[in-house]
Amino acid sequence: MIAAEAMAKPGSREPTNIDPLLEPLLAAHDAVTRDEALGTLLTQHADPVIRRGLRHRFGATQSAEIEDIRSSVIVRLLNRLERVDDPEADPIASFADYVAMVTYNTIDDYARRRNPQRTLLANRVRYVLTHDDRFALWRRDRDLICGYAAWNGQRAGTHAFETHDADERSLGDSLDRAFRRAAAPADFHDVVQAFATAAGLNESTMPVTEIDLVDATPSAYEQLASREAAEALWGEIRQLPVRQRVALLFGARDAAGQSAVSMFPGSGVATIQEIAAVVEVPLDELVSLWNDLPLDDNTIAARLGASRQQVINLRKSARDRLARRLRRR
Amino acid sequence: MLPHLTDDEVGRIRQRIAPADELVRAGEHTAACAECRTRLHADSDVVEAILGDADEWHPDAELLIAKVDGTLDAIDRDIVEPHLADCMQCRREVRDLENFRRTLKPRPRWQLFAAAAAIIIIAVLLYPIYNRSVAPTAAITLIDGGRQVSVMHDGRVAGLALNAGMEARLAAALQHGALGEPARIAALRHETESLRGASASGAFSPIVPIGCVVVTQQPTFEWTAVPGARYKVELFGDQFRPVAQSELLETNRWTVPQPLAHGEIYAWQVTAYKPNGESTMSPAPPAPEARFAVIDVNDATRIDQLQQMRPQSHLALGVAYAEAGAAFEAERELEALTAENRGAEPAARLLRAIRTRH
Numbered sequence: 001m002i003a004a005e006a007m008a009k010p011g012s013r014e015p016t017n018i019d020p021l022l023e024p025l026l027a028a029h030d031a032v033t034r035d036e037a038l039g040t041l042l043t044q045h046a047d048p049v050i051r052r053g054l055r056h057r058f059g060a061t062q063s064a065e066i067e068d069i070r071s072s073v074i075v076r077l078l079n080r081l082e083r084v085d086d087p088e089a090d091p092i093a094s095f096a097d098y099v100a101m102v103t104y105n106t107i108d109d110y111a112r113r114r115n116p117q118r119t120l121l122a123n124r125v126r127y128v129l130t131h132d133d134r135f136a137l138w139r140r141d142r143d144l145i146c147g148y149a150a151w152n153g154q155r156a157g158t159h160a161f162e163t164h165d166a167d168e169r170s171l172g173d174s175l176d177r178a179f180r181r182a183a184a185p186a187d188f189h190d191v192v193q194a195f196a197t198a199a200g201l202n203e204s205t206m207p208v209t210e211i212d213l214v215d216a217t218p219s220a221y222e223q224l225a226s227r228e229a230a231e232a233l234w235g236e237i238r239q240l241p242v243r244q245r246v247a248l249l250f251g252a253r254d255a256a257g258q259s260a261v262s263m264f265p266g267s268g269v270a271t272i273q274e275i276a277a278v279v280e281v282p283l284d285e286l287v288s289l290w291n292d293l294p295l296d297d298n299t300i301a302a303r304l305g306a307s308r309q310q311v312i313n314l315r316k317s318a319r320d321r322l323a324r325r326l327r328r329r
Numbered sequence: 330m331l332p333h334l335t336d337d338e339v340g341r342i343r344q345r346i347a348p349a350d351e352l353v354r355a356g357e358h359t360a361a362c363a364e365c366r367t368r369l370h371a372d373s374d375v376v377e378a379i380l381g382d383a384d385e386w387h388p389d390a391e392l393l394i395a396k397v398d399g400t401l402d403a404i405d406r407d408i409v410e411p412h413l414a415d416c417m418q419c420r421r422e423v424r425d426l427e428n429f430r431r432t433l434k435p436r437p438r439w440q441l442f443a444a445a446a447a448i449i450i451i452a453v454l455l456y457p458i459y460n461r462s463v464a465p466t467a468a469i470t471l472i473d474g475g476r477q478v479s480v481m482h483d484g485r486v487a488g489l490a491l492n493a494g495m496e497a498r499l500a501a502a503l504q505h506g507a508l509g510e511p512a513r514i515a516a517l518r519h520e521t522e523s524l525r526g527a528s529a530s531g532a533f534s535p536i537v538p539i540g541c542v543v544v545t546q547q548p549t550f551e552w553t554a555v556p557g558a559r560y561k562v563e564l565f566g567d568q569f570r571p572v573a574q575s576e577l578l579e580t581n582r583w584t585v586p587q588p589l590a591h592g593e594i595y596a597w598q599v600t601a602y603k604p605n606g607e608s609t610m611s612p613a614p615p616a617p618e619a620r621f622a623v624i625d626v627n628d629a630t631r632i633d634q635l636q637q638m639r640p641q642s643h644l645a646l647g648v649a650y651a652e653a654g655a656a657f658e659a660e661r662e663l664e665a666l667t668a669e670n671r672g673a674e675p676a677a678r679l680l681r682a683i684r685t686r687h
Contacts, residue, residue, distance in 0.1 A: 112387065112418065116520075120425045120512035126390050127397075127426060131433070170494065172433075200592060201513060230375045237379075241407040252379050258344075260378035265352040266342040266369050268359030272352060287349040306404045313388070313408045320386035322379070324415050 018084075019095040021045055025084055038081060046077055046099045053103035057189065065110075073099075073106045086257070097141070104189070118201045122192040124171060129188075132172045135179075137188060147185030157184025163194045171195075229326070230269045236325050238278055240318050243304055246279050247314035250295045250303075259293035331358040334365045342369055387419055388412060397426040421519055428515070431507030432498070469503050471676060472669045474640035480504060489642055495649075502648050506678040510686070514542055514654030517594065517620055518686060524617050533601055534611045538621035542654035544632070546588035546623055550597060552611070554581040558601040565596045577602070591626035628653035643669070647679065656686040 018026070025037040050073050054066055077099065084092070092098045112119045129137040129146045136152040138145055145156050163178040178194070179186075237245060252260035264270040270278075276286040289295070295303075297311045304311065334342070334355055341347040342355055359366045388396075388409045395401045396409050413420050467479035467487070478488035480503050486496040501507045521540030536551040550562055562575040562583045572595065575583045589595060596618040600610045612619050624632075632649050635642065647662035663680045670676045 109385070109387075116418070116421065117513040117516040120422060120516055123390055123393065123422055123426055124429050124512060127394055127429065128433075130394065199511075199513060233376050233379060241411055243404060243407045244411070248379065254378035260375065262342075262347075262352065263375040263378060265356035266347075266359065267375055268356055268361070268366060269375065271356045271360075272349060290349045290352075291346075304404065310404045310408065313392075314404070316386040317388070317408045317412050319380055321411055321415055323385075326380075 017093055018091045019093060019098075021095045022081075022084055022092060025081065038078070041081070041095070042074060042077065045095060046074070049096050049099040050074070050103050053100055053107065057104075057107050057193070065114075069106055069110050072110075073103050076102050076106060115201065118192070118196045121196055121199065121201060125175070125192050125195060126188070128171045128175060132175075134172065134176060144188040145185045146188045146191055147179055147182075151185045154185050156187045156190075157182055159184070161186040161190045161194050163191075163198050230264075230267055232326060233322065234264065234269045236322050237318075239325075240321065242280050243306070244314050244318035244321075246304060247300055247311050248318040249275065249279055250293060250300050251297060251311065251315055253294045257294075261293055262290070333362065334358060334368065339365075339368050386412075387416065393419065393423055393426060396423055397430055421516075425512060425515055428507075428510060429512075431505050432501060432509040469675050471503070471644065471666070471673055473642050473644045473666060474669075476640060478642070478644060489645060490638075491645060495645065498652070499644060499648055502679060503644075503675045506675075506682050508648065508651040508659070508679065508682050510651065511625075511654050513594075514622060517541075517622060518654075518656075521617050521620060524612055524619060533609055534616075535597065535599060535619040539619045540621065541656055542622045542624050544624045544629070544650070544653075544655050544658055546591065547585050548589070548621070548623075549582055549584040550599070551582050552599045555601040555603060555609070557604040560602070561600045563598050563600075565598075566593060569596070589623045591623055591629060594620055594622045596620045622654065624653055624655060628655075644676075647683070651683055656683055659683045 021041065025034065025041060028034040028037050050070055054070060058066055080092075080098075080102075111122075126137065129135045134149060135146060136149040138152050140153070140155055143156065145154070147154070159182065161178065161182055163174060174195070175191075178191070237248065240248070249261045254260050254263070261275060264275060265272050272286060272290075273283055276283045279286070297308045300306075301308045301311045304314075306314070331354060338347065338351060338355060341351065347355070355365075355369075359369065392401070392405060392409050395405065396413075401409060413423065466482055468482045469480040471478050473488070476488055478486065480486055480500045484497065484500050486499050489496075489499070491499065498509065518540040524535070525539050531553065533553050533555050536553060538548055538550070552560070560575070560578045560581060560583075562578070563571065564573040564585060566572045572589070573585050573587060598610055598612065598619065600608055602608045628649070632646065632653065635645050635649055638645070643662045643666040647659050647666060650656075650659035650662060660680070660683045663676070663683055667673075667676045667680045
């Protein structure tokens with residue numbers, strides 16, 4: 001559990017367009033009231049949404065695995081709520097929608113690792129829905145909906161989506177028959193679930209395996225002296241594609257919201273000249289924007305000629321790669 | 330060495346308000362001064378600040394599909410491609426989508442239908458005037474079981490009496506080297522990759538069936554022999570439910586006595602009891618389970634019908650076995666097809682495609 005004290009951030013400003021449910025958390029100025037606000041959010045508002053999402057995907061089954069997923073969702077929510085007043089983060093306009101999205105993403109991440117067959121099938125179904133001109137895939141509120149192209153934009157039907165002929169050689173025709181029977185759009189996850197069931201890929205029966213424990217094992221780099229870890233990190237940053245380096249270094253901020261890149265010269269791991277070389281900007285230019293670091297994602301996007309989402313993905317991809325590579329040391 | 334950092338400098342650096350020239354000097358000093366690095370607490374902070382709460386991250390399905398379609402822009406390529414170099418899971422998903430994409434036959438849009446209809450009407454009207462011999466020409470022609478089989482330019486297959494779906498898949502196979510494979514069998518094959526071939530080292534391990542589809546309901550199990558040993562085989566269904574086990578065996582082969590269920594996935598283990606009283610089981614953790622699937626009942630029926638054809642079509646059987654996930658049988662048929670068509674690239678390409686599954 002994240003310590004409530006860690007959430008107090010000097011100088012933060014209150015974001016606008018935020019779900020009123022989060023106001024008690026924003027208004028809390030001490031650890032006790034923050035803990036209370038967090039507790040209310042998680043138990044009264046988040047938990048029912050999480051459970052509904054898990055029931056939707058796994059049915060009424062109870063297992064240690066499903067409880068693990070629920071815990072992972074809560075950890076992700078806590079990480080995000082820690083930055084609830086971060087002006088750079090997208091405001092949470094609907095807490096319920098946000099919890100639902102995190103729940104589905106967490107389930108997808110687990111499914112990817114635990115049931116790769118189902119993920120391959122989901123990819124294939126998505127491929128057909130987005131490449132066969134009979135069909136379409138669209139977002140409606142928090143849901144991903146699919147059906148005939150003529151239905152694009154409609155809500156999902158209320159009847160359970162079923163298929164009994166998941167012919168992988170002709171997924172398009174199988175989808176065609178299933179949509180004709182359903183006579184209404186369907187939630188994408190329900191469609192994949194129906195095809196997975198028809199193909200005998202039942203995710204709720206997957207056993208817990210050691211794969212989930214891998215991430216909990218302390219890596220070699222975590223046991224390195226901090227100096228060595230910082231040097232190893234810098235060495236790996238230099239191996240990243242230049243756009244990833246820019247998105248990571250210009251945007252990275254520490255827990256207090258200050259630039260993380262300014263810590264490298266202080267640590268003696270990399271000089272400003274070396275940082276300028278790594279992000280491929282002239283030294284003068286880097287010095288002139290030094291006190292403006294960290295840059296917000298829109299500014300970085302403009303520098304790279306990218307979208308804001310691409311900047312976020314560049315940074316996430318970079319962090320994931322650094323973490324993987326440092327773990328292997 | 331430059332003088333130690335003052336307390337004010339340390340404070341400014343830790344608050345990230347130090348001017349650039351001060352940072353340059355501090356960097357030069359701390360590179361050689363552990364004491365000032367400790368005062369800055371910089372080393373321990375920087376890794377945490379850069380990595381943050383780095384969750385495991387994967388490109389979403391839309392990016393993977395764009396990768397397969399070749400439509401990633403330069404920035405998305407910088408996001409996806411370095412990740413693929415590090416992530417076996419995403420590489421597997423891309424490879425599966427690439428294979429799947431090759432099996433799809435594009436659906437013509439209505440305009441193309443209209444254009445095609447117009448062309449057909451004009452061709453019919455002009456037919457008596459021009460050449461009475463106008464007819465679809467063959468794009469690919471092969472000898473298959475002694476008969477001539479052609480894929481015409483209009484996508485039809487001449488020389489084999491097959492339904493339209495099978496014709497379309499044969500045409501796609503010959504024209505693009507595309508052989509379908511059920512996703513769950515592809516995943517099964519990848520999961521057991523490290524186990525298959527382990528027997529080549531001579532170590533005690535299962536040989537067949539592993540990571541494949543067996544076309545019989547009573548498969549024969551084989552494993553590497555241990556001198557003087559006797560063996561026991563155990564077979565499990567889903568959730569490690571015991572299904573069958575052998576008596577103590579003198580040979581390194583065993584055929585399961587009862588029929589297994591079509592479409593089910595099974596795992597098996599073999600234990601060697603050595604003359605000195607020791608026993609060894611294989612596979613054992615951390616090796617993957619020796620899993621295989623029994624052919625799906627629809628695939629079995631389809632293949633049975635194709636086997637009734639006289640003469641048999643190596644092409645049709647090869648494609649049907651490949652689509653069922655039965656790589657060994659598919660390879661056998663495609664080898665026969667290649668032998669009948671020395672130097673013919675479409676046949677050789679199919680054989681190469683199926684051999685990548687071993």
